[in-house]
Amino acid sequence: MTKLTRHAIRIKAMQALFAQDFDAGLSKEKAIQTALTLDEASVKDNILTPEYLDVLVSGVIDHQSELESEIKKHLKRGWQLSRLPKIDRLILSIAIFEIKYIDIDDKVAINEAVELAKEFGEDSASSFVNGVLKQVLNKA
DSSP states (O other): OOOOOHHHHHHHHHHHHHHHHHOTTSOHHHHHHHHHTSSHHHHHHTOOOOHHHHHHHHHHHHTHHHHHHHHHHTSOTTOOGGGSOHHHHHHHHHHHHHHHHSOSOHHHHHHHHHHHHHHHSOTTHHHHHHHHHHHHHHHO
16 A cells, blocks of 8 residues: 555545545545545555544545635735636645644644645746745735
């Protein structure tokens, strides 16, 4: 069985949350399994759901309105949450959940979010994510 790194788990959490955001009827468990089986190697290795993946996905789902409210507070005037790319919104939600509810160094949460934004977001996404998360920390 392949062990996923925390970075890989964050990617899988983002993929699971994206799938569930796209299909509201999709259960958390099915969304996680979908994310875990996107990679052919994962299918062959039959990866069990890592506990941290379940914690991230469950936490973001359970605290979605609070996390989105926190994101809204730090958007530029005139911007709405609906205007953000889904990927950016999900990356921010995961990072803010980690900052508020997980015993993790805030710098690690921000760095991981910036890396996810570089990997999956648009060109300016990493700067945007970094700026919003720094504001979240400054207001905490």
